[in-house]
Each structure stands twice: as C-alpha cells, then as structure tokens.
Amino acid sequence: MEKELKVAALRNGTVIDHIPSDKVFKVFAILNLEKCTNQITIGNNLESKRMQSKGIIKVSERFLEEAETNKIALIAPNAKINIIKDYEVTEKRPLTLPKEMREIVQCPNPSCITNHQPVATVFSVQNGDNTISLKCRYCEKELKPEDVKLK
Amino acid sequence: MSNKSLVSITDYDRDDILSILSSAAEFEKNPNRKILDGKVVATLFFEPSTRTRLSFETAVIRLGGSIIGFSDAATSSSAKGETLHDTIQMVGSYADAIVMRHYLEGAARYASEVSPVPVVNAGDGANQHPSQTLLDLYSILKTQKKLERLNICLVGDLKYGRTVHSLIMAMSHFDPTFKFIAPEELKMPDEYKVFCRKNNIPFTESDELAGNFDDADILYMTRVQKERFRDLMEYERVKNVYTLRNDMLSESKPNLRILHPLPRVTEINPDVDANEKAYYFQQAQNGLYVRQAIMNRLINK
Numbered sequence A: 001m002e003k004e005l006k007v008a009a010l011r012n013g014t015v016i017d018h019i020p021s022d023k024v025f026k027v028f029a030i031l032n033l034e035k036c037t038n039q040i041t042i043g044n045n046l047e048s049k050r051m052q053s054k055g056i057i058k059v060s061e062r063f064l065e066e067a068e069t070n071k072i073a074l075i076a077p078n079a080k081i082n083i084i085k086d087y088e089v090t091e092k093r094p095l096t097l098p099k100e101m102r103e104i105v106q107c108p109n110p111s112c113i114t115n116h117q118p119v120a121t122v123f124s125v126q127n128g129d130n131t132i133s134l135k136c137r138y139c140e141k142e143l144k145p146e147d148v149k150l151k
Numbered sequence B: 001m002s003n004k005s006l007v008s009i010t011d012y013d014r015d016d017i018l019s020i021l022s023s024a025a026e027f028e029k030n031p032n033r034k035i036l037d038g039k040v041v042a043t044l045f046f047e048p049s050t051r052t053r054l055s056f057e058t059a060v061i062r063l064g065g066s067i068i069g070f071s072d073a074a075t076s077s078s079a080k081g082e083t084l085h086d087t088i089q090m091v092g093s094y095a096d097a098i099v100m101r102h103y104l105e106g107a108a109r110y111a112s113e114v115s116p117v118p119v120v121n122a123g124d125g126a127n128q129h130p131s132q133t134l135l136d137l138y139s140i141l142k143t144q145k146k147l148e149r150l151n152i153c154l155v156g157d158l159k160y161g162r163t164v165h166s167l168i169m170a171m172s173h174f175d176p177t178f179k180f181i182a183p184e185e186l187k188m189p190d191e192y193k194v195f196c197r198k199n200n201i202p203f204t205e206s207d208e209l210a211g212n213f214d215d216a217d218i219l220y221m222t223r224v225q226k227e228r229f230r231d232l233m234e235y236e237r238v239k240n241v242y243t244l245r246n247d248m249l250s251e252s253k254p255n256l257r258i259l260h261p262l263p264r265v266t267e268i269n270p271d272v273d274a275n276e277k278a279y280y281f282q283q284a285q286n287g288l289y290v291r292q293a294i295m296n297r298l299i300n301k
C-alpha cells in the first residue's frame, strides 16, 4: 500500500497522517514548517479508508515535541502522529489540546489590543460538553476552533 | 505584574465581592478618611468619560490621596505614538495605582501584566467595567437588603451592553432568576445563556416590556443606541416600546427598584424620576463608595 511505503521510507522523524485534505497546509503552517530545512514530504488528496481524502506530512530527522504536535489538535483533531526511529514506529502520540496557546492564534476581534499593539496573543482552551472554544486572554471574546486564524 | 489588579469582575470571587460591598458601606458612613494620605493615583483616560473619571478622582481625593493623569488620548503621550507598554511603565514608576480607561478591548488586562502597580479597569472598549458592576451590586444589596434569590429583569440592549453581561457573571454567586427583555436585534448572546444553564440559573426571554416585570425585584434598564440598528424605522419602533413610563409601574412589587448605568436617553421617561422605585441617581452616587473600597483594597491591603 502506498501509505506503508511512505512510512517505511522514513528512517527517522515524524509522520502526521490522516489530515483532512483541506487542512494539510494549515497543519504545515501551525508547525512552522516553512522555516524547517529538513527533508519534508507532503502528500495530499490521497485515498483513505477512514476519510474521503487525506493528507500526510513527513518530516525527516526531526522529532516534534508534544507541545508542537498538540497544536494540531486545534485544526485536525483526528490526525495521527507517529514518531519513527530506525524505520520503526516508536511512539503513537495521542493529540491533546494544550490549556493555553501563545502566539499561535490571531484574535478575530478588530478592537482587541493584540491587533493594535505589540502584545503576544494568549488563548485559553475551554472545554464544554462536546465543544471546545478558545478565549482571548485580553478582550475575553470566545471563538470556535473552525473560525481560528493562525498568526 | 500585580495580582491585586481589578480588570474583570470575574477576577473577584464571591468573598471578594462581599468584602468590597461591606467596605463600601463603611465608606458611605464616612467618606472622608485620610487612608490614602501621601499616595498618588494615576487616572489614564485614553477615551474620555467624565462621569467615571470624576467618580474615581473624588474617591481618591476624599481618602486623602492625590491624582495625576490625563482625560483623553489627544493630550497623552500615546498621541505621539508611545506604546501602551511604555506609558504604563512610566506612570507605574510615579503612582501607587493606575485607573485606566481605554478604547481597545483587553487594554486593561495587558496593562495589569506590565504594570509594577495595581491597575483598575475603568472600561476597556465594549469589554469590562468592573467598578460599574460592583456599584450595581452595592445598589441591589442596599435596596433589597440581600443579594440571594432575587428576580432580576434586564431590559434594552442585551447584545452589546457590557454592564448586563458583567451583572450576570457577578450575580451568578447569589442564585438569581433572570428575565431578558430585548428587541430581536439586541437579544442576549448565546454565550451568556449557556453560562446561565451551566450554573443552573433560571431565565426567560421576551421582547415585551409592558406588564412583564410585575414579579421583579430589580428592573435593570440599559441604553438602546441608534447606532446598533441597521434599520432606522426599527429603531424608532423599539425606542418607544422600551421606554419605561410611570404608569407601567402600578402593578410592580413594592420592593422593586429601577437601575440604569446612566446616562439615559429615552429609556426612562422623566415621569418615573419622582417614583420611590427610581434608584438610578442614588445608584450613580453609590459608585463613589464602591470606588473608595476598590482603591483602599488595591493600595492598602
């Protein structure tokens, strides 16, 4: 299978699989991979049994920290993270949203201080019944994860 | 950062609120006490609000403290492009506390994080104005002799009116029942209804004012502003429907009191003013004692 082939091709690094196709580049951005000089393979619009169409990102020779991969939970909560060492999956990492997100999300409120002054954005993650929302520490406005704009 | 800052009403728990209210009662008995002797309070009003500024400044002066500051952004250093961070740092090195009003939401929270001295939020855009909420609570306590299990009717602009949102948060400690009366365009936002459900606070909604508050202990009126309406015809209709007149009070409870954060426009007909149930002018005066209690807590405790 194509997927196995790709995973097998990675010797050491991180594989992010089962990303919804329309979220692949958001995941790429949230992990700040534009600035990463390692080998990166991106596959998108791949066939998947579990979802309509999926994407996959493989970063070679880099083991993403939990704090980094947790950001993915915001935009692709069902993505699968595997850490590969010597061609083997050494860790299947569950996605859990961090309690607080610093400088990741932009506040959608045009009157918020963070959009006018050099102030780092801080959002706290609020867990409701079956829903999550983000609350701006400054203007105290809440937003849904699907409305999130990244910084 | 000073953890004594008062930015949002949710910074205070039930005990904090009750301690401010009992301290305010002491200041009402004797507002002239030199407990801030030698202290300097900065009032930084990046957006003008004469009513709020004079209330805070009187509170400080009656306690023997002194005032520095400015009353609008045009005369402040921010007009020259100085960041809020730098203004707060500078003022924080002169003053023992900062009272700040700003047109940007979250400005006070940020100031409290970078200030070496406590910050009181005297309004940050449409967000928070906690001293208003505390004086509302003080007025409720004073007129009802209790805060628990009251029937509170909120009327007018429930969508943008920050005072009603903060009042819901603050009253949530005291088992209230709410009625939200607003035109369709200005209905209570979902997040506050979700908050009520989560905290087991019963509420009902209506778009009809007349005859709808006969079981209320508190009738909290707010300003319905023209700018909020896309359709001016709708504004003209709503304006009249949401005007409280004296004849509408005939069936109300004897203990009912009418509150309004002031200034009012057309929401309360002047013929209500002489009714003993009208409490909005005393409410504004209560602001002085509550602000004395806040400044005392910030500087002396």
Ligand SMILES: [Zn+2]
Binding pocket: A107, A108, A109, A112, A113, A114, A136, A137, A138, A139, A140, A141, B106
């Ligand atoms: Zn914000």
